């Protein structure tokens with residue numbers, strides 16, 4: 001697969017607006033993503049196959065660290081390396097921007113995502129109880145220096 005990683009634009013968001021929850025995931029919504037894309041402190045990227053957006057991911061920068069806000073692969077392209085490619089690119093953006101750490105919060109039941117983060121060296125830093133309705137969130141951290 002010839003996947004291209006590009007910075008995500010508002011136009012890209014418009015392109016996937018109608019399939020955001022059905023074909024990507026139902027956690028995020030259009031308004032929040034639009035706000036994120038318009039924020040100076042956010043960096044979002046997309047994975048493209050031809051003209052099709054098959055994944056996106058983004059960080060919010062707070063001082064010298066980044067929070068991963070989202071990383072999602074279109075449902076019918078999962079388990080083919082797209083998530084790995086997106087995360088690799090986010091980490092490299094953080095390193096190039098001289099950010100010293102990356103953190104994130106993930107649902108404890110989201111084993112695929114946890115596996116992906118651990119693959120890149122993220123460590124569990126703690127649990128946030130009942131963060132996702134009745135499920136706990138795991139806080140993960142990666143030092144990038």
Ligand SMILES: CC(C)(COP(=O)(O)OP(=O)(O)OC[C@H]1O[C@@H](n2cnc3c(N)ncnc32)[C@H](O)[C@@H]1OP(=O)(O)O)[C@@H](O)C(=O)NCCC(=O)NCCS
Pocket residue numbers: 024025070071072073074077078079080081082083084085105106107110112113115116119
């Ligand atoms: C988490 C997510 C982004 C992973 O994306 P992906 O494109 O499937 O990721 P990859 O194909 O690069 O796979 C990453 C790892 O997870 C494993 N994996 C992914 N899907 C899997 C599946 N269905 N069964 C078994 N393992 C799986 C892969 O084997 C791979 O590990 P490996 O490199 O050791 O083999 C994707 O599942 C997703 O979009 N989930 C919904 C949104 C979400 O929960 N995001 C995280 C929020 S914190």
